[in-house]
Amino acid sequence: MLLLDRSFDVSVQPVAGAELPAEAQRAVERFLFQEARCLDDRRLHDWLALWDDDGRYWVPRFQDQASPFDQISLFWEDRMLRETRVRRVENPRNWSQQPKTRASHLIGNVTIEGLDAAGHLIVRSVLHYTEWRGEQRHLAGTVHHKLVATDDGGWKIRLKRVDLINCDGVFGNLEVFI
Amino acid sequence: MSLSNEALARLLRPDSVHKRLYTDPDIFALEMERIYGHAWIYVGHDSQVPHPGDYATTRIGHQDVVMVRGADRKVSVIYNRCPHKGAKLVPDGHGHAGNTGKFFRCPYHGWTFRLDGRHLSLPLKNGLEGTNYDPADTDFSVNPLARVEVYRGFVFASQAAEGPSLKTFLGGVISSIDNLCDRSPVGEVEVAAGGSFRVLQQSNWKVFYENLHDTMHARVTHESSFEAAREEAKAVGEMPFELLIMDGNGEPYDFWEKLELRAYHYGHGYMEGIFDPAAATRDPVSRAHFEALRAVHGEDRARAILGMNRHNTVLYGSGSPHTVFQQFRVIRPIAVDRTLVEIQTFRLKGAPDEVFNRALTYANLINSPSSNVMPDDVEVYKRCQEGNLTQGGDWVSMHRYVGTDRALPDGMVSTNGTSELPMRNQMAAWRHFMLGTDVTAPLEDEETNRAAA
Numbered sequence: 001m002l003l004l005d006r007s008f009d010v011s012v013q014p015v016a017g018a019e020l021p022a023e024a025q026r027a028v029e030r031f032l033f034q035e036a037r038c039l040d041d042r043r044l045h046d047w048l049a050l051w052d053d054d055g056r057y058w059v060p061r062f063q064d065q066a067s068p069f070d071q072i073s074l075f076w077e078d079r080m081l082r083e084t085r086v087r088r089v090e091n092p093r094n095w096s097q098q099p100k101t102r103a104s105h106l107i108g109n110v111t112i113e114g115l116d117a118a119g120h121l122i123v124r125s126v127l128h129y130t131e132w133r134g135e136q137r138h139l140a141g142t143v144h145h146k147l148v149a150t151d152d153g154g155w156k157i158r159l160k161r162v163d164l165i166n167c168d169g170v171f172g173n174l175e176v177f178i
Numbered sequence: 179m180s181l182s183n184e185a186l187a188r189l190l191r192p193d194s195v196h197k198r199l200y201t202d203p204d205i206f207a208l209e210m211e212r213i214y215g216h217a218w219i220y221v222g223h224d225s226q227v228p229h230p231g232d233y234a235t236t237r238i239g240h241q242d243v244v245m246v247r248g249a250d251r252k253v254s255v256i257y258n259r260c261p262h263k264g265a266k267l268v269p270d271g272h273g274h275a276g277n278t279g280k281f282f283r284c285p286y287h288g289w290t291f292r293l294d295g296r297h298l299s300l301p302l303k304n305g306l307e308g309t310n311y312d313p314a315d316t317d318f319s320v321n322p323l324a325r326v327e328v329y330r331g332f333v334f335a336s337q338a339a340e341g342p343s344l345k346t347f348l349g350g351v352i353s354s355i356d357n358l359c360d361r362s363p364v365g366e367v368e369v370a371a372g373g374s375f376r377v378l379q380q381s382n383w384k385v386f387y388e389n390l391h392d393t394m395h396a397r398v399t400h401e402s403s404f405e406a407a408r409e410e411a412k413a414v415g416e417m418p419f420e421l422l423i424m425d426g427n428g429e430p431y432d433f434w435e436k437l438e439l440r441a442y443h444y445g446h447g448y449m450e451g452i453f454d455p456a457a458a459t460r461d462p463v464s465r466a467h468f469e470a471l472r473a474v475h476g477e478d479r480a481r482a483i484l485g486m487n488r489h490n491t492v493l494y495g496s497g498s499p500h501t502v503f504q505q506f507r508v509i510r511p512i513a514v515d516r517t518l519v520e521i522q523t524f525r526l527k528g529a530p531d532e533v534f535n536r537a538l539t540y541a542n543l544i545n546s547p548s549s550n551v552m553p554d555d556v557e558v559y560k561r562c563q564e565g566n567l568t569q570g571g572d573w574v575s576m577h578r579y580v581g582t583d584r585a586l587p588d589g590m591v592s593t594n595g596t597s598e599l600p601m602r603n604q605m606a607a608w609r610h611f612m613l614g615t616d617v618t619a620p621l622e623d624e625e626t627n628r629a630a631a
Binding site (some may be wrong): 003069072073076085087 | 518542
């Protein structure tokens with residue numbers, strides 16, 4: 001099962017430092033803001049396009065979870081599953097998206113952490129996220145992005161790991177990407 | 179409205195039940211007493227408490243309880259209440275008793291208890307001299323649930339001292355627990371490695387039970403997820419396991435009509451499998467699993483074990499094991515309109531790693547709060563809950579194929595896979611617990627209702 005391919009490096013501990021000029025750091029921040037805005041504006045196809053083909057979206061179920069391979073995860077999705085989720089929430093007969101989930105991401109404390117073994121840039125941020133669908137809920141946590149530099153000077157997402165402070169809590173539906 | 183047995187009996191018809199069963203807090207309170215206070219309820223799996231002193235908390239009906247492994251390795255189930263002032267002895271979750279794992283110590287005044295709850299000691303005993311304090315009196319111990327039985331690692335408790343044995347209660351549905359365990363080459367499963375999800379439904383607990391064998395909802399409720407899976411399969415040019423398990427709900431009606439629904443006394447049952455895991459385009463798992471079982475049991479037995487392809491099993495009052503993908507959706511009623519579902523994932527001891535990987539994938543994709551399938555279920559359950567609060571009618575229909583199910587010595591079997599037999603069977607068990615009627619009488623048996631009233 002490719003989804004559980006253990007060779008995928010989920011570690012967000014840097015193995016090397018990364019020195020970015022201030023302008024490049026601001027570009028990374030802007031990338032994160034742009035990603036969040038795609039989700040808030042529900043431009044999900046634009047969001048899908050921000051990803052590296054082999055990128056993974058991960059929301060661990062446990063604090064300090066070492067990997068998605070030995071324990072359950074709230075989300076562990078490759079491109080196929082991200083696309084499937086988008087197809088579902090956009091399907092006209094998505095009873096649980098009537099009304100649609102509305103989302104508001106607030107991102108802060110963005111820091112460049114360093115590089116992983118493959119040279120991906122590891123970026124840490126803090127997320128405060130409010131969602132409404134009939135009732136309002138607030139989620140918060142730490143986000144790690146691993147970014148791949150593209151030829152045109154931009155970035156693609158290799159890994160997005162969202163560690164919710166209530167990852168082991170009781171949840172209602174989590175229908176859209178956090 | 180009073181809740182005399184007569185009044186309760188009037189809420190049941192051979193083919194429908196009154197909506198109050200789902201919305202009335204007083205009926206919910208009675209259910210906690212009469213169903214959850216008597217039936218055998220799944221507490222947890224003994225692999226959650228592998229070492230002496232390990233404990234895990236959960237709820238049996240409206241009771242907070244603690245499953246704990248004793249020094250003699252025996253598993254006990256005790257109420258989470260210190261007998262002194264009533265403080266919960268341990269916080270919710272799992273852990274190790276005290277610092278040493280040898281005894282419980284209440285964090286309020288330091289009373290201590292053996293791992294099975296019996297009184298051990300308390301500070302400054304001389305202050306109790308000349309009083310009725312008696313360490314042997316159960317008033318000074320953490321009380322155990324009346325009965326505990328363990329079947330192949332699955333721990334069940336009953337709050338009633340009298341009643342059928344666990345095996346009698348489970349009847350033929352015990353074959354699902356057996357099959358789940360038999361899928362391990364050493365015949366054992368463990369829950370600890372994978373952990374569990376906890377998902378809240380804003381609906382009555384019975385709504386979820388009824389849905390588990392409701393074959394008529396699949397292609398309506400789940401249209402968004404099976405269509406998404408089918409579109410994606412077309413885009414990627416194959417039907418991998420991850421999509422196959424979402425696609426199954428989209429089978430046409432004649433597929434569901436041919437399925438077999440089996441109902442056992444006390445509300446249990448199972449429905450025949452709806453997808454063959456070996457049908458996935460990439461399936462390295464089934465073959466490896468078969469080989470591991472064949473090496474131990476030989477060809478025929480291995481074929482029989484893996485050939486038992488069941489979708490959801492219902493253990494009434496406890497939840498729904500899924501044998502093929504090693505899940506247990508444990509259903510905990512919280513309030514008349516709130517139900518907590520704890521989803522455990524099991525590892526088959528001695529089976530190839532791929533089998534656990536498949537279970538993990540099934541859990542993440544189907545049973546996680548982020549499931550693409552479950553939200554539409556949870557949505558319609560909530561709509562039932564809210565719709566039944568209106569005055570737009572009183573009865574909840576269970577008419578489909580009423581009177582056509584075939585009786586068997588230990589229950590019934592559908593002649594059509596879209597029969598609402600499982601719901602009627604659950605209601606017959608409900609009537610048995612709530613009104614003391616014969617557990618073998620089907621809901622259609624009006625004489626039983628009249629006798630109860």
